[in-house]
Amino acid sequence: MLHVFLAPAPWENWDLFGEQIVAGLATGSIYALVALALVLIYRSTDVINFAQGEMAMFTTFAMWSLTLAGFPAWTVIIIGIGLAGAMGGFIEMTIVRPVENKSALSVVVVTLGLFVLINSLASAIWFKSGEPKTFPTPFSDASVDLGFARVTQHHIGILITALVITGLMYLLFNYTKVGLAMRATAHNPVASRLMGIRVGWMLTLGWMLAAAVGGVGGVLIAHLTYLAPYFMLPVVLYAFAAAVLGGLDSPGGAVAGGFAVGVMENLLGTYTPQDVFGPEMKLPLTLLLLVIVLLVKPSGLFGHAETRRV
Amino acid sequence: MLKISGVSAAYGPVQALSDVSLEVPAGVIVTLLGSNGAGKSTTLRVISGLLRPTSGSVEFMGRRIDRRAPESIVSMGISHIPEGRQLFTDMTVMENLMLGAYTRRDRGGVQRDVQRVMDYFQILGTRRDAHAGLLSGGEQQQLAIARGLMSRPRLLLLDEPSLGLAPLVIRGIFEHIQRINKEDGVTVLLVEQDAMLALSLASYGYVLETGRVVISAASGRLREDEGVRRSYLGY
Numbered sequence: 001m002l003h004v005f006l007a008p009a010p011w012e013n014w015d016l017f018g019e020q021i022v023a024g025l026a027t028g029s030i031y032a033l034v035a036l037a038l039v040l041i042y043r044s045t046d047v048i049n050f051a052q053g054e055m056a057m058f059t060t061f062a063m064w065s066l067t068l069a070g071f072p073a074w075t076v077i078i079i080g081i082g083l084a085g086a087m088g089g090f091i092e093m094t095i096v097r098p099v100e101n102k103s104a105l106s107v108v109v110v111t112l113g114l115f116v117l118i119n120s121l122a123s124a125i126w127f128k129s130g131e132p133k134t135f136p137t138p139f140s141d142a143s144v145d146l147g148f149a150r151v152t153q154h155h156i157g158i159l160i161t162a163l164v165i166t167g168l169m170y171l172l173f174n175y176t177k178v179g180l181a182m183r184a185t186a187h188n189p190v191a192s193r194l195m196g197i198r199v200g201w202m203l204t205l206g207w208m209l210a211a212a213v214g215g216v217g218g219v220l221i222a223h224l225t226y227l228a229p230y231f232m233l234p235v236v237l238y239a240f241a242a243a244v245l246g247g248l249d250s251p252g253g254a255v256a257g258g259f260a261v262g263v264m265e266n267l268l269g270t271y272t273p274q275d276v277f278g279p280e281m282k283l284p285l286t287l288l289l290l291v292i293v294l295l296v297k298p299s300g301l302f303g304h305a306e307t308r309r310v
Numbered sequence: 311m312l313k314i315s316g317v318s319a320a321y322g323p324v325q326a327l328s329d330v331s332l333e334v335p336a337g338v339i340v341t342l343l344g345s346n347g348a349g350k351s352t353t354l355r356v357i358s359g360l361l362r363p364t365s366g367s368v369e370f371m372g373r374r375i376d377r378r379a380p381e382s383i384v385s386m387g388i389s390h391i392p393e394g395r396q397l398f399t400d401m402t403v404m405e406n407l408m409l410g411a412y413t414r415r416d417r418g419g420v421q422r423d424v425q426r427v428m429d430y431f432q433i434l435g436t437r438r439d440a441h442a443g444l445l446s447g448g449e450q451q452q453l454a455i456a457r458g459l460m461s462r463p464r465l466l467l468l469d470e471p472s473l474g475l476a477p478l479v480i481r482g483i484f485e486h487i488q489r490i491n492k493e494d495g496v497t498v499l500l501v502e503q504d505a506m507l508a509l510s511l512a513s514y515g516y517v518l519e520t521g522r523v524v525i526s527a528a529s530g531r532l533r534e535d536e537g538v539r540r541s542y543l544g545y
Contacts (some may be wrong), residue, residue, distance in 0.1 A: 177412070184398055184409050191396035194358060196413035196461065197386035 007270045012275040018149030020266045026155035027224065028262020029162030033217035034232075034239035035246065035254035036169065042248050044186040044206040045100065047107040051114035053236030055091070055211050056218030057117050057229060061126045063219055064135055064227055073138040075078040080219055081212050088211025091202045100203070123229045130229070135222035158220040165213060166255045173251070181208060237283060240263065241290045247303020256302060261286055311336040312357065312465060317366030317376075319356050327521045329366070334465070339491050339498040341508040341529075344518035350501040351393050353518070354467045357499070358390035359383040359453055370465070385413040387465035393470055395454040399443030401435050406442050406453055410460030420460070427456040430486060431457040436542035455486065465497045466490070472504055480504075484511055497531055505542040509533050517542070 010017040034052060041049045067073070096112065099106045126133075139157035143150050173179040184192045185202040192199050217239075218232055225231055226309040242261045246253025269282045293301065312334040319327040327349045334340045342350045355361040357368055359380035368376040375383050380390075398406050401544075407427065411420045428435035431452040437445065442453055451471055458466060468487065472480040488511060490496050502508035509515055509529040517525040517538060525538060532538050 057519050104477060175407075180405060181412060183401065187400055188396060188397050190360065191392070191398065192383065192409075193360070193380040194390050194392065194396070195409045195457075196381045199411075 012162050012176060015149060016270075019151060020270050021263060022149050022151045022155060022159075024263035025150070025259055025277045026159050026262070026264030027221070027266065028242075028259040030157050030217045030221040030235060030258075031238045031261050032162050032255040032258025033165060033220075034235060035242040035258045036166065036213050036251055037214035037217070038239060038243045039246075039248060039251050039254040040169075040206055040210040040213065042243070043251075044182065045096075045107065046104055046205055047111065048240075048248075049210070050108070050111040051091075051118060052210065052214050053218070053232035053239070054115050054118040054122075055084065055087060056214040056235075057232040058122050058133065059087065059211075059215040060087070060218040060222050060227060060232075061122050064126070064222075067136060073136060077138055077216075082217060083261070084215030085208040085212040088207040088209070089204045091211075092207035096207070097200070097203075098284040118228050132226035132228040135219070136238065147256060147298045155225060161216065161220060162255070165216060166251075169209075169213070169251060178202075186202075234283065238262070238286065241286055244300055245293055246292055247300030250300065250302040253300055253302025257300070264289065268298070311371060312499065313369040314353070314357070315367050315369070315409070315473070317353075317356055317363045317368065319352055319361055321352075321361075325521060327356065327363070330518070330521070330523055331366075332400050332516050332523060332526065334497060334499050336464075336497055337491075337495055338350045338514065339487070339500060339512040341500045341502060341512035341515045342518060343502070343505045343508060343515055343532075343538075345542075345544060346503075347520075348518040349521040351469055351520055352521075354392075354469055354499070355465060357383075358388060360390075381413075384461055387462070387464035388467065389458040390467040391454050391458040391469060391471070393473070395450050397442040397450055397454060397457070399441065402439050403442055403445070403453055404438045406457050407434075407460050410457035413461055419431070419462075423460055423462065427459055431456050431517060446476050448483070451475060451479075451483055455483070455490075459490065459494075459496075463496060465499065467499050467501075469501045470503060471500075472502060472507065480507070487511065504534075507537070534535060 007016060034056065037052050038049060038080045041047060056169035059080050062083055063076045066079060068078045071079070079212070085288055091114065095110060096107060099110050137154045137157070140153040142153050144156060173183060182205065182265050184195065185197060185199050189199045217235070221235055223230065238261050239258065243254045245260060246255070246257030265282050265286055268285050272281070314332050317327055317330045318325070330349070330353060337450070342351050342353060351457065352361060355377070356363050359375065363376055364374070367374055370386060370388060375386065398409060407424055408462050411423065414420055431493060433449050434453055434456055437449070442450065445453060455471065472485065475483065487498060491498050491517060500508055500512060509532055512529050513527055515521050515527065517534045519530070525535065527535070530540055
C-alpha cells in the first residue's frame with residue numbers, strides 16, 4: 001500500500017529538513033518559555049498553574065489593542081511584559097494567596113477557575129466578532145539564509161529571545177540574593193521565614209516572573225498562529241509536555257524539553273504519512289512520547305529526586 | 311534580655327502552653343527541660359514568631375515582639391535553630407550560610423563571618439560546595455548552628471541540637487555552644503532532651519510539664535532536686 005507523504009524524505013531535500021529543524025526550535029522556544037513559567041510556579045508552590053496560557057493570551061490581546069492604538073511594537077512589548085507581571089502578582093495576592101495553605105488540590109481548582117474566568121473575560125472584551133486576529137511581529141518576516149535553511153527573521157528573533165530570557169532567569173536564580181531567597185522559599189518556606197525572608201513577597205514575585213515570561217511566549221507565537229481566546233491551548237499542552245519531559249522542578253530541563261517538543265512536533269507534522277498520522281495527530285503523538293518518558297523516568301529527563309541522606 | 315509573661319498558645323483546639331512565664335538574662339545559657347510534648351519547642355516557636363500566642367506577652371530588649379512576624383524578629387537579633395535543623399538540603403553549604411545572613415546588608419561583614427564560622431566548624435570549610443542534604447547528621451547540626459549565627463544574633467534559640475547524634479559528636483556540638491556563648495557573648499535559650507547535658511552547660515533551667523512551668527531554678531539546684539532527678543535525670 002502506498003502512503004501519502006506531504007514532504008520529500010530528508011535525504012531528498014536537506015534544505016526542507018533544516019528549515020523544519022529551525023522552525024521546530026523556534027516554536028520550541030515558545031514552549032520553552034511557557035514551560036519555564038509553569039516550572040517557576042510549580043517549584044515555589046507545588047502547583048501547576050492551568051491558567052498560565054490564558055494569562056498569556058490575555059496580555060497578548062491587551063498588546064494587540066495597544067498596537068491598534070498606534071504604539072510602536074517594542075513599546076507595546078515592554079508595556080505588555082509589565083502588564084503581564086502586574087497581572088500575575090495581582091492574581092497571586094488576591095486569588096491564590098487565600099487558598100495557598102489549603103491542599104494543593106484547592107489551588108489547582110482555583111487555577112482551573114481562573115482559566116475559565118480569563119478566557120470568558122477576553123472573549124467578552126476582544127472577541128465579540130468571533131474573528132481571529134493577526135498579530136504583528138516585533139522583528140520582521142523577511143527571510144534569512146542560514147546556509148542550510150531559509151527561515152524568517154521572526155523565527156530567529158523568538159529563538160534568541162527565548163535563549164536570552166532563559167539566561168537571565170539562570171543568572172537571577174543562581175547569582176542574586178533575591179534569586180537565592182526565591183529558591184529557598186520554594187524549598188522550605190518555614191526555614192526561609194526564620195532566615196528573615198518575606199515568603200509572601202517571594203511567591204508574588206514568582207507569579208509575576210512566570211506571568212511575564214509566559215506573556216512573552218504568547219506575544220511571540222501569536223504572529224505565527226493567530227490571536228483568539230483559545231489560541232494558547234495547544235501551546236500550553238505542548239508546554240506541559242515540555243515541562244514534564246524536562247522535569248517539573250528543573251528550569252533548564254523545561255527549556256530543553258521545550259526545544260525537544262518543538263522539533264519533534266515539526267518533524268512529526270512533516271515526515272509522517274499524512275493518511276496515517278495527519279497533522280492533527282501531532283499532539284497525541286507528542287503526548288504519547290511524554291507518557292513513555294514518564295514510564296521510564298518519572299521525575300523527567302532533568303528533574304531529580306530530592307537530595308536526602310537517611 | 312528576653313521576658314515571657316503569662317503566655318498561652320494553641321495549635322487549633324489543642325492547648326500547647328498555659329500561662330508560661332520565663333526570663334533569659336543577657337549573656338547566659340538558660341535551658342528548657344521537659345518530656346516530649348511538654349511545650350518546649352512551642353515556647354521557642356512563640357518567641358521566634360512562628361506561632362502567635364493567644365495571650366500573654368513576649369519582650370525582647372524591652373520591646374514587645376509577640377505580634378511581629380518571624381522575618382522581622384530575626385532582624386531584631388533572635389535566631390531560631392529549629393527542631394530537625396530545617397536546612398535547605400538541595401542547596402550547598404555556602405548557600406545555606408548566605409541565607410542565614412539574608413537580613414544583613416554589610417557584605418564585608420558577612421564574608422568575615424563566613425570565615426569565622428568556618429574556623430569554628432572546620433568541616434564546613436572543606437565541604438562548602440556540597441549539598442547540605444549529603445552531610446552527616448553531626449555536620450548538618452554544625453551547619454544549622456553556623457547558619458543560625460550568620461544573622462549575628464544576640465539571642466540563639468536552640469532546639470534539641472543533640473537529637474539523633476552519637477555521644478562524641480554531641481560533646482563537640484556542646485563545646486561549640488559554650489564557646490559561642492563565652493567568646494561571642496551570645497545569649498542562648500537551649501531546649502534539650504538530655505537534661506544532664508543541658509544542666510552542665512546552662513546556669514539556669516525551667517522545667518515544663520503539659521505546657522506549664524512547674525519548676526525553675528539555678529542549674530545546680532535543679533540537679534539536686536529530687537523530683538527533677540527522678541523524672542528527667544534518671545538517677
